[in-house]
Amino acid sequence: MSQATTMTTGARPAAPRRAGSLGDAVFAGACQAAGAFVLLLLGGIIVELFIGGLPAFRAFGLPFLWSTEWDPVSEVFGAGVSIYGTIVTAVLAIIFAVPLAFGVAFTLTELAPPWLRRPVGTAVELLAAVPSIIYGMWGFFLIAPLMAQYVQPTLIDSLGELPGIGGLFQGPPFGTGILTAALILAIMILPFIAATMRDVFEQVPPVYKESAYGLGCTTWEVMRGVVLPYTRISVAGGVMLGLGRALGETMAVTFVIGNANRITTTLFGPGNTIASVVALEFGESETGSLKLSALLALGFILFVISFVVLATSRYLLRSRLKG
Amino acid sequence: MHRRQLLASASLLAAGTAFGGRAFAQGGQVTGAGATFPNPVYQKWAEAGRGATGITVNYQSVGSGAGINQIRNRTVDFGASDAPLTPQQLTEANLLQFPSVMGSLVAIVNIPGIEDGQLKLTGELLAEIYLGKITKWNDPKLVELNRGLTLPNLAIAPAYRADGSGTTFVWVSYLAAVSPEWKEKVGVGTSVRFPAGTGARGNEGVAGTVKNIRGAIGYVENAYAVSNKLVTTQLRNKAGQFVKPTHESFIAAAQSADWNAPGMAASLIDQQGATSWPIVSPTFILLPKNPTDAERSRNVMKFFDWAFNNGAQLATQLDYIPLPKPVQDQIRTAWKAEVKANGQPVWNG
Secondary structure, three states: OHHHHHHHHHHOOOOHHHHHHHHHHHHHHHHHHHHHHHHHHHHHHHHHHHHHHHHHHHHHOHHHHOOOOEEOOOOEEOOHHHHHHHHHHHHHHHHHHHHHHHHHHHHHHHHOOHHHHHHHHHHHHHHOOOOHHHHHHHHHHHHHHHHHHHHHHHHHHHOOOOOOHHHHHOOOOOOOOHHHHHHHHHHHHHHHHHHHHHHHHHOOOHHHHHHHHHOOOOHHHHHHHHHHHHHHHHHHHHHHHHHHHHHHOOHHHHHHOEOOOOOOOOOOOOEOOHHHHHHHHHHHOOOOOHHHHHHHHHHHHHHHHHHHHHHHHHHHHHHHHHO | OHHHHHHHHHHHHHHHHHOHHHHHHHOEEEEEEEOOOOHHHHHHHHHHHHHHHOEEEEEEOOOHHHHHHHHHOOOOOEEEEOOOOOHHHHHHHOEEEEEEEEEEEEEEEEOOOOOOOOOEEOHHHHHHHHOOOOOEOOOHHHHHHOOOOOOOOOEOEEEEEOOOOHHHHHHHHHHHHHOHHHHHHOOOOOOOOOOOOEEEOHHHHHHHHHHHOOOEEEEEEHHHHHHOOOOEOEEEOOOOOEEOOOHHHHHHHHHOOOOOOHHHOOOOEOOOOOOOOOEEEEEEEEEEOOOOOHHHHHHHHHHHHHHHHHOHHHHHHOOOEOOOHHHHHHHHHHHHHHOEEOOEEOOOO
């Protein structure tokens, strides 16, 4: 068989090449055009968002980034609250999701019997296929009432009195709010982080692990002393990937975050994110209005934040992606 | 009841199909976009009117703001908006504005032990609740109004529409009409900066929030409250009477409105009359005065002419309020006088 392969390869340069030279050129051109198209599209979107947002940037200047005003009636807009909400919910989601994802990946690569790994792995990946509107409805109709009736009152009574962190757990138990949004987001980004972690854990050369086991290490010691140090940069890349997803999530967050343009110290308070503000306000913004411009400016800011996060993730994951 | 409605719409559909062939020959297509508030009745009218007029109306409820954008750019045949445009805006865009139907808003609450229509509120108190100044249901001001009820020591959680909407516009118009403080601090718009409470998406979001949270108060369209059996409140009207949200109280409000305002932008908020419900509002249609396609423009007017003549019952069934007869005639006169193609009136009915 290997001989046959060599023969075909050997025979190739002669006849078909001349006939295909035009085809080759067309194909190469088409592929390059496709590649360039993506770059142009990306650049076009950035430029378009920036131009659209320019009137807002002009009107409010740099303070647009941290101003907490959002008053459509008197046309004063600021991105402060939505940037704060976007970052806080995404970071909280990471805090909830990473330990869970680590547990999933650890189970799937080291603990679970091989026959169980496939179904559990598939189930986790299927979480990524659930449309975000479903998460939104589930969060609003199921999780928010549970939070309002049980979780939030309990937390308010137990942790709300503590000095320092007590401030995080106060206020009326609406059910919706920053915390609920972060929890829903955590579940949504879990499959991305867990899948990355599982993949990189599996890439640890077995010889390292077996040497450690040979020295008498327990499974946990192998994980902590060999697997994690070997993969930590890729793991961080996977976490950034999840963060990127969490920053731009719109529909599910809109349902449960409470949608108020206020920065509250408590985790139960309502807030908003860039994506939720844009989704909610877009339908009622007239062409040429300052409000529409402010929304486009918000879109530009979100684009920049996501771009930075995803670029970092690609940078950290580069060794794994090459492999 | 539900079954009968289904049957009715099924037979309408059948009628539409039966006359379809003939209808298509004389009819045509028109497109409209805008307000979500009247969307159910426009869809019903479009479905029922297709058989009678042969005109297929394709209405997209994309929101008043988007509807105004689309009619300004003339990408649709008519726009629809809950908030009336100012005379100046109408002149700039060369649009004719006329009301199509009226609707009403109700306050909904979730207080343990309080049933539908029991709680009495005033506009001033609603404004204070939404300003975050009254925060407990057993506030002395609320207790004094409701001597027969036991109001619990429960935090008030105001819920509002987080998406920009005509419903919010009508609601805050009412709050601004009765409370100078609201007018000054918050103002009126399709989305405003609510000083207190939590926002939810759409009528169903507000209703869901109120259902979930003990102590919540919200506002929805009456049609939505009726079909979902929500707990509504009484309101004190301008005459000082407490009224329940009933069809009679809506009609009473509609009768005392002044329809001669510029752009026919009658305000039905906080009307006189002992039985008037205070939060009633018309919704508007925007039609180019210089249509590029006279035929399509005529079809839009034909459709609304049909709806005014025959659609009252359908509107009432959906808990909307049909326009009074004199207002309909006023609209037809305006069509004739103001919508012209090549100097000739497009409407000659």
